[in-house]
Amino acid sequence: MVSIEDYGEFQTTWCPGCGNFPILASVKTALAEMGVAPSEVMIASGIGQAAKLPHYMNCHMFNGLHGRVLPLAQGMKLANPDMRVLCVSGDGCSYGEGGNHFLAAIRRNLDITLLVHDNQIYGLTKGQASPTSALGHVTKTQPTGVRSAPFNPIATAVAMKANFVARAFSGEPEHLVSVIKEAMDHPGFALVDILQPCVSFNKVNTFGWYKERTYLLKDHDASDWGAAMAVADEFGDRIPLGVIYRNDREAFPLGKRLACSEYDRNDLKAVMQSYT
Numbered sequence: 001m002v003s004i005e006d007y008g009e010f011q012t013t014w015c016p017g018c019g020n021f022p023i024l025a026s027v028k029t030a031l032a033e034m035g036v037a038p039s040e041v042m043i044a045s046g047i048g049q050a051a052k053l054p055h056y057m058n059c060h061m062f063n064g065l066h067g068r069v070l071p072l073a074q075g076m077k078l079a080n081p082d083m084r085v086l087c088v089s090g091d092g093c094s095y096g097e098g099g100n101h102f103l104a105a106i107r108r109n110l111d112i113t114l115l116v117h118d119n120q121i122y123g124l125t126k127g128q129a130s131p132t133s134a135l136g137h138v139t140k141t142q143p144t145g146v147r148s149a150p151f152n153p154i155a156t157a158v159a160m161k162a163n164f165v166a167r168a169f170s171g172e173p174e175h176l177v178s179v180i181k182e183a184m185d186h187p188g189f190a191l192v193d194i195l196q197p198c199v200s201f202n203k204v205n206t207f208g209w210y211k212e213r214t215y216l217l218k219d220h221d222a223s224d225w226g227a228a229m230a231v232a233d234e235f236g237d238r239i240p241l242g243v244i245y246r247n248d249r250e251a252f253p254l255g256k257r258l259a260c261s262e263y264d265r266n267d268l269k270a271v272m273q274s275y276t
Contacts, residue, residue, distance in 0.1 A: 002035050004028045008058035014049060019170035019196030019207070023117060024053055026173050027086070030180040036084055044073035046089035046098065048124045050117030050196075053088045067097025070105040073112045081254040084184060085111075091118040092130040095151050099131070102153070105189055106162045110252045113183045113190040116153065117170075119198035120205045127201030137204060153193050155232040158245045161225065163188030165232070165245040169195045169214050171207055175241060182243060188251040195239070210239070217242035 007028045014020050031041060038059040045051035047066035054061035060083070064072040073087035094102060094116045105114070121139070122128040128141045131151040138145050157165040164186040168176040176194065183190035195214065197207045217240050221227055228245035 002032045002037050004032045006038055006058065007031065008056075010056040012056055013052065015200050017197075017199040017207075018049070019119065019194075019198070020049060020053065020117060022170045022173045023050075023115070023176070023194055023196060024056055026170075026176040026180060027053065027088075027115070028057065029173075030177045030184070031084075033177070034181055034184065040082075041084040041086065042073075042076045042080070044069050044076055044085070044087040046093035048090040048093050048117075048122070049198075050088055050090035050123075051093060053117075067093050067099075067101065069093060070098060070101040070112075070114065073114075074105065074108065074110050077110050077112050078254065081111075086113050086115060086184070088115045088117065090123065090130070091116055091120065091132045091153075092122045095131040095153055099151075103156075103160070106157060106160045106191075108252050109163060109188045109249060111187050111189075111254075113180070113192065115180065116191070116193050117196045118153075118193050119196045119202055120150075121198050121202040123198045123201055134204070139201075152232065152235065153191065154235075154244060155229065157191045158225070158228045158232045161247060161249065162191055162245070163247055163249055163251070164190035164243070165228070166191070166243045167193045167195070167239070167241050169210055169241055170197070171195075171211055172214070172216075172241065175216065179243065186246060188249060213237060214239045214241050216240075217244070220244075222246045 042060040043054035045054050045063050046069035069087045069089045073085050077085045120132045122130050129139050129146045133146050136145040166179045168179045183192050195210050222243045231244050
């Protein structure tokens, strides 16, 4: 039987009160409740505070380049289709530097789950505006306020008919756990955009700000694309949480497992030496 303790306890470098803490706890809880052992999951991450999450878990992981979490995760899944593959990163890494990979991953539709820690700011690099920062948001590098319209990842994913699209909030951990489990169990590409307060550099979108505005979706038909587009466009005074859209488009077909002992090490060595 898998327990949360199997995923270990590690000292973090996150700020006290950071929304990343409940996300980390929710990921461990979801995996334990699903009976997924540390040896059965691989986590890919990019660069940023969110991308440190797999550093604090006992599991297979690879910390890649800024904005490149999705190609890394797709490579993991192609190499070992039997593994559960999660990718974790922030809104800047996933929707800014990695925006083109985000679109390509939705189209390709491999069976992976992307958890985006969306705090509407760049936290690791000390508070620049991110793709999801609101119009007028004042930062050190935007002293007169953000002039670019915010990117709406939920609407983009629904418009492209991604297999699974959901939003959660780190301040609702029980709901977050259920959404992560549902996302991981749904075949094909799954996006969970997680609202996550940055206590150090975003003094606008605080825990209280999200708490006042978020609500759980009820009586919403996630298979209805038109209804999902209407919900996806809602962000501001009211912010819906839950599964916004899902469909059963066939996931990208996976071939034979590459990452296994049946391949001769000498054959691999010969291939590598051919490049010298």
